[in-house]
Amino acid sequence: MMGEMLSAARTRMHRAAEHADVADELVARLDYPSETLSASIPLRRDDGTLLQLKAWRCRYDSTLGPTKGGIRFHPDVDADEVQTLAFLMSMKCALMALPFGGGKGGVQVDAHDLSLMEKERLARGWVRHFARILGPDRDVPAPDVATGEREMAWMVDEYAAMAGSIQPGAFTGKPVSLGGIAGRTPATGRGAMIALEAVRHKLDLPPGDLRIAIQGFGNAGSWFARAASDAGHRIVAVSDSSGMISHDDGLAIDALLKAKAADGSVTDLDQKGAKSRKSGAHILSHDCDVLAFAALGGVVTADNASDLKAKAILEIANGPIGPPADAPLRKAGIEVVPDILANAGGVTISHAEWVQNRGGLAWDEDRVNDYLRDQMEAAARRVTQMMDTHALDMRTAAYAAAMVPLCRAVSARGTCSDFGGG
Numbered sequence: 001m002m003g004e005m006l007s008a009a010r011t012r013m014h015r016a017a018e019h020a021d022v023a024d025e026l027v028a029r030l031d032y033p034s035e036t037l038s039a040s041i042p043l044r045r046d047d048g049t050l051l052q053l054k055a056w057r058c059r060y061d062s063t064l065g066p067t068k069g070g071i072r073f074h075p076d077v078d079a080d081e082v083q084t085l086a087f088l089m090s091m092k093c094a095l096m097a098l099p100f101g102g103g104k105g106g107v108q109v110d111a112h113d114l115s116l117m118e119k120e121r122l123a124r125g126w127v128r129h130f131a132r133i134l135g136p137d138r139d140v141p142a143p144d145v146a147t148g149e150r151e152m153a154w155m156v157d158e159y160a161a162m163a164g165s166i167q168p169g170a171f172t173g174k175p176v177s178l179g180g181i182a183g184r185t186p187a188t189g190r191g192a193m194i195a196l197e198a199v200r201h202k203l204d205l206p207p208g209d210l211r212i213a214i215q216g217f218g219n220a221g222s223w224f225a226r227a228a229s230d231a232g233h234r235i236v237a238v239s240d241s242s243g244m245i246s247h248d249d250g251l252a253i254d255a256l257l258k259a260k261a262a263d264g265s266v267t268d269l270d271q272k273g274a275k276s277r278k279s280g281a282h283i284l285s286h287d288c289d290v291l292a293f294a295a296l297g298g299v300v301t302a303d304n305a306s307d308l309k310a311k312a313i314l315e316i317a318n319g320p321i322g323p324p325a326d327a328p329l330r331k332a333g334i335e336v337v338p339d340i341l342a343n344a345g346g347v348t349i350s351h352a353e354w355v356q357n358r359g360g361l362a363w364d365e366d367r368v369n370d371y372l373r374d375q376m377e378a379a380a381r382r383v384t385q386m387m388d389t390h391a392l393d394m395r396t397a398a399y400a401a402a403m404v405p406l407c408r409a410v411s412a413r414g415t416c417s418d419f420g421g422g
């Protein structure tokens with residue numbers, strides 16, 4: 001059965017297909033996931049009790065290559081969310097012209113409740129349950145919410161034990177000492193900044209430095225803040241799960257990073273003139289040029305879209321704007337740099353890690369950063385050209401641009417007309 005979230009997400013692809021020359025066979029192919037495996041993973045807790053955890057891995061579409069996508073540990077994960085995120089990954093990899101399809105995995109669990117040893121047992125258990133559909137040429141997982149380098153280290157290790165050979169290309173986002181790539185952790189935030197600069201001329205923004213607000217100050221949000229601040233922009237507000245902090249003259253990013261690292265919340269920043277609030281929700285209506293979402297999915301709905309005061313939105317998180325909010329935002333003239341472009345720096349460098357592993361190479365961080373810039377700028381050009389050619393908003397143009405390599409790959413295998421159909 002098709003979940004509500006996936007059903008809503010596909011409407012964006014259908015809208016793009018109407019405007020670009022997309023074969024019906026491709027749309028039909030992308031309408032439903034190719035394969036979703038569900039599992040119930042037993043986890044023996046440190047106190048001896050047993051938890052049965054629901055888990056999934058979706059390989060959404062492999063038209064362009066092995067499927068690729070993260071694994072999240074979160075109490076709200078379900079099959080619908082995993083499939084929707086795998087669909088988004090298919091679009092993102094295609095837009096970035098990577099030889100990958102989209103995948104995603106998840107476990108319905110609150111990782112904060114688990115000890116380190118319990119997390120290790122869960123990570124290894126996840127691999128044992130899904131190994132039959134994984135592999136460097138089949139499906140390549142990576143970190144996502146509440147998983148990171150350490151989980152990938154356990155997972156690649158377990159996979160090697162099962163395969164009977166070292167397979168560094170089976171997972172990305174690994175520690176550098178285990179075949180990971182330099183610069184992967186900052187890549188999403190840095191890539192988002194490159195994307196913003198590359199499409200800025202389409203965003204109706206004032207000249208000069210921008211006033212930027214950021215929801216979420218974890219990996220992606222904090223690296224984006226650093227990149228934006230280094231580029232001379234002002235970060236006027238930041239929120240995390242504990243609250244929000246703002247300053248019209250700009251927050252001191254180095255001090256904010258220290259406060260977050262030491263005390264765990266952005267609200268602990270001690271800066272003269274900074275205003276702190278207990279609820280992070282106010283960031284939605286904060287007066288700014290660019291509002292960057294770097295925390296959760298489903299934040300903006302048709303009901304609260306009119307609260308937004310930003311001139312443009314940068315979707316660093318996956319799916320922060322629900323499809324029903326697209327029309328009100330278009331009407332309000334707020335352009336959205338969509339997730340499949342804005343946060344694609346992560347998978348772009350994951351791809352470089354996979355290439356590095358398969359070639360036995362090690363790129364240095366400068367080479368990684370140059371490659372990231374080239375790839376993000378090229379993808380942004382494909383999107384803005386599509387906007388110009390078909391008079392599309394940026395999200396629809398990004399989906400249409402993503403479908404170009406997918407269409408070519410479908411045509412290369414033959415479509416209806418090649419087989420004598422009408």
Ligand code: NAD
Pocket residue numbers: 144145146188215216217218219220221239240241242280281294295296297316317318343344346347
């Ligand atoms: P993270 O866990 O490192 O950080 C998440 C941040 O969001 C934390 O600062 C947390 O406090 C904050 N947060 C949680 N609930 C909040 C709320 N209600 N209001 C405000 N802030 C809240 O995660 P991350 O890796 O930075 O990922 C963030 C988003 O970016 C996710 O949607 C993820 O799928 C997406 N993303 C990340 C990457 C990557 O490479 N990290 C790549 C692509 C997409």
